[in-house]
Every structure is written in structure tokens, then in C-alpha cells.
Amino acid sequence: xxxxxxxxxxxxxxxxxxTIEVRTDEPDRRxxxxxxxxxDSQGELTITSGRxxxxxxxxxxxxxxxxxxxxxxxxxxxxxxVDIDEPGIDEDDYHVLQLIGCAAHLESGEKIGxxxxxxxxxxxxxxxxxxxxxxxxxPFVHQxxxxxxxxxxxxxxxxxxxxxxx
Numbered sequence: 001x002x003x004x005x006x007x008x009x010x011x012x013x014x015x016x017x018x019t020i021e022v023r024t025d026e027p028d029r030r031x032x033x034x035x036x037x038x039x040d041s042q043g044e045l046t047i048t049s050g051r052x053x054x055x056x057x058x059x060x061x062x063x064x065x066x067x068x069x070x071x072x073x074x075x076x077x078x079x080x081x082v083d084i085d086e087p088g089i090d091e092d093d094y095h096v097l098q099l100i101g102c103a104a105h106l107e108s109g110e111k112i113g114x115x116x117x118x119x120x121x122x123x124x125x126x127x128x129x130x131x132x133x134x135x136x137x138x139p140f141v142h143q144x145x146x147x148x149x150x151x152x153x154x155x156x157x158x159x160x161x162x163x164x165x166x
Contacts, residue, residue: 001097002038005030006057006078011071016064017049018073020057030080031059038079045078096125098150104129104157112136115155127157 006027009019024030030037035047049060064070082095096118104113104127113131118140125140138144138159147156 001082002079003082003097004077005037005080005082008059008070008073008076008078010074011067012053012056012058014067015060016066016070017058017060018070020059020078022057024080027057031057035080038081039073039076040079041076042073094148094150096120099127099148099155102148102150102153102155104155107156107158112157127155129157 003024005022005024007021007023009021011017012019020031022031031047031050033047033050036044037047038044045064046062047059048062049058051058061070061073064073099115099118102115103111104115105111113129113136115127116130116135117128119126119128119137126137127140127145129136129138136159138157144158144160145155146158147154149155
């Protein structure tokens with residue numbers, strides 16, 4: 001699956017490096033030297049250098065060797081082909097896209113709706129669940145979402161108070 005993993009920012013220095021706004025949990029893997037990444041406007045780019053400077057990822061690309069050339073790529077989105085079904089390090093590892101479409105059930109087994117989105121917020125993620133009475137948002141924490149079974153496309157939720165919402 002093609003996933004958004006970053007955005008090219010401003011040029012850094014005069015040798016064609018760019019700052020990268022990272023949008024992946026695995027930057028070391030996605031932005032490794034030699035990897036090829038895709039863009040909508042520039043086609044495929046090969047990463048030739050990568051380093052962190054003051055907490056900011058800097059990348060260099062094949063064929064881009066000066067500041068003016070990298071400035072032309074500013075705000076270009078970077079994509080990678082990712083196998084979202086690849087086993088993770090832990091058994092509870094899964095990609096957020098695997099959650100979309102999962103049936104949401106209460107502990108009693110009653111189906112309350114379907115996961116339509118995972119909203120990433122600074123404090124925590126939220127599951128957006130479409131119910132018959134509209135959308136509810138549930139903090140995506142283990143205490144409120146104790147079971148996630150991506151193979152069965154099912155999550156068990158324990159919402160704080162949903163009286164009237166479902």
C-alpha cells in the first residue's frame with residue numbers, strides 16, 4: 001500500500017539537502033540511504049544522504065546537488081510502498097489503516113458501529129466510530145479499547161459514557 005511518510009521542507013545549506021517533515025513511525029527504515037521514495041510531481045527519488053541536525057531530519061537525493069534544485073521540491077509529499085499486513089515487532093503492532101472498517105463492539109458483544117477513522121492528536125489518538133445515531137469518538141487507549149483483532153476486523157470498546165450516542 002502506498003503511504004504518506006513525509007513532506008520535503010526548506011533547503012538546508014548549499015549542497016541540496018532538505019529538511020523533512022516526518023510522517024512515519026519508522027523514519028530510520030523509510031528514509032535509509034539507497035531507498036527509493038515516490039512523489040506525485042517528481043516521480044521517484046533515491047535517498048543519497050540522511051542525517052539528523054538539531055532534531056530535524058535532513059535528506060539528500062540523487063541528481064539534486066544544490067540549494068536551488070532542492071527548493072523546487074519544497075512541500076512535495078513523499079510516499080513509500082508499505083506492506084501493512086507485515087508482522088510487527090509486538091503482537092499488538094498494526095497499522096492504523098488496518099483499523100478502518102473494523103466492527104466496534106461493546107464487551108457484551110453488541111455491535112455499536114464501524115471504525116471510520118483514526119484521528120491523531122498530540123495527546124492520544126481517537127477512534128471515530130460511525131453509529132446509527134452519528135459519530136462517536138473514543139480515546140484509543142488500552143483501558144477503553146482492550147481488544148483489537150485486525151484479522152477478524154473487530155475491536156472491543158468500553159466507552160466512558162455513550163448513553164444516547166448509540
